[in-house]
Amino acid sequence: MERKRNDEEQAAKYRLHYFRRNDVPALTESELEEESARIYQSLMEGHAIQPVKSSRLWYSGAAAAAVGLIVAGLFYFNEVPVSKPTGVQVVYSNDIAPGKLGATLTLANGKKIDLSAAANGLIAEQEGVSISKTSDGKLVYTIKDSKSTNQEFNTLSTVNGQQYEVILPDGSKIWLNAASTITYPANFAKLNKRKVELNGEAYFEVAKDKSRPFVVRTDRQEVEVLGTHFNVNSYGNEDAIKTTLLEGSVRVSDSKSQKVLLPGQQSLLTDDALSISKADVDEAVAWKNGDFIFKDEAFNTILRQIARWYNVEISDSKDRPDLRLSGTISKSKNLSTVLKALEVTGEIKFKIEGKRVTVLE
Missing domain, CATH: 2.60.120.1440 (Jelly Rolls)
Known part of the structure; x- marks a missing residue:
């Protein structure tokens, strides 16, 4: 039981660390630490996460980035089991640098x-x-x-x-x-x-x-x-x-x-x-400013943006018209980081083979 708890904590801390940005001038370090701690506690207790309301765009975006991408209209984060950190621990056989x-x-x-x-x-x-x-x-x-x-x-x-x-x-x-x-x-x-x-x-x-x-x-x-x-x-x-x-x-x-x-x-x-x-x-204009910003974006549209920036071919054998995602990810990250963020939703997994990416689920 204790080992399971540790695994849950490591998975949650991984998300908090992986999707935090270190170049956000509008948010102080203490504010970011406070928000991260609140998200982490919500993850451990299985609560739905409600981002703090703020007039600053990034502050609400920090919550979405810290927990990965949320499946808009289909899932709330507490419906993605913390005990099953889908995709977070996947090891890719190769990785691709950003554009x-x-x-x-x-x-x-x-x-x-x-x-x-x-x-x-x-x-x-x-x-x-x-x-x-x-x-x-x-x-x-x-x-x-x-x-x-x-x-x-x-x-x-x-x-x-x-x-x-x-x-x-x-x-x-x-x-x-x-x-x-x-x-x-x-x-x-x-x-x-x-x-x-x-x-x-x-x-x-x-x-x-x-x-x-x-x-x-x-x-x-x-x-x-x-x-x-x-x-x-x-x-x-x-x-x-x-x-x-x-x-x-x-x-x-x-x-x-x-x-x-x-x-x-x-x-x-x-x-x-x-x-x-x-x-x-x-x-x-997120692309010009160095980010991917998705707000209730169709999954296929997201894949096309990723394919253009990382110069890869992405194939998905399934039609997913109802899958829409929201979140923010830096375009300076390697491809595996972006794919792991998408995998956190629990809906999909990816495999990278050379310059080809396959959606597995």
């Missing part, structure tokens, strides 16, 4: 530059602009001749397991997520509109220029702004194109209609229609 900064720049003349291997400093020159790579992994365009009229288009692309930032010649900043591509003019000097084309996901901080609107085109929609912060998720294997506005205003249009977004709103373009709803901004 990193990296991308390929394709110049107008067709030359390709691997930014992961390129030295810092000047990497290319085009008419009217110079292109440099900074020591912290940014691609920066600098105007040399504002009178240049030659229109050259460059393409920045990432594969699974990569993301990158580019600063365009007008000062606009773009963060490109994994498995994404953006094509843009190398020089905006003589353009009436600053048009870029996106396939995948990117976060934009657009420099204000009332005389030249900034336009983001995907395969099925167009977003037009003057100067604002927003995120566009347009992956081809997702069910919808999501545009989330953080600051300013944007006009989103498709072939049938157009709508104006206000800060804190999100447009959703499906096969049927373009709609607007309240956005969870933190969840929408």
Whole structure:
């Protein structure tokens, strides 16, 4: 009996340790220790865990992270037996490191530059602009001749397991997520509109220029702004194109209609229609800020995010339309850490074989 009790305590302490973050400025160490102790006591007593209410996002998120991911709508944590720490003690035969900064720049003349291997400093020159790579992994365009009229288009692309930032010649900043591509003019000097084309996901901080609107085109929609912060998720294997506005205003249009977004709103373009709803901004831009944030997220959607960041193939023989999860995990963790967090729900297990991940249950 005593051994069983010790096993339960070790499992609970493992969860508390494994999912605590050490880089959260909004929560003091004493507050985190107090919250962890409360969660640990609830685990030992088999009580449902009710996170402390707080206006700070991370404080409520700390509870979810400390106990792993909660199966939203299906289970409360006290229904996952502490005496059966499902998945926590699984040992993977191999592990996979998280993604990193990296991308390929394709110049107008067709030359390709691997930014992961390129030295810092000047990497290319085009008419009217110079292109440099900074020591912290940014691609920066600098105007040399504002009178240049030659229109050259460059393409920045990432594969699974990569993301990158580019600063365009007008000062606009773009963060490109994994498995994404953006094509843009190398020089905006003589353009009436600053048009870029996106396939995948990117976060934009657009420099204000009332005389030249900034336009983001995907395969099925167009977003037009003057100067604002927003995120566009347009992956081809997702069910919808999501545009989330953080600051300013944007006009989103498709072939049938157009709508104006206000800060804190999100447009959703499906096969049927373009709609607007309240956005969870933190969840929408979590990828850029170094986290996975899932809030009542469909299991299959979570798997696709994980596959893109860790550059793996994930196969699941079962259809799980009712399995939805919530929680926060740092993207800096190895793949096994993320999978163990999902396994804590008791619903699923994983097996890693090379670059292939299989859902076992």
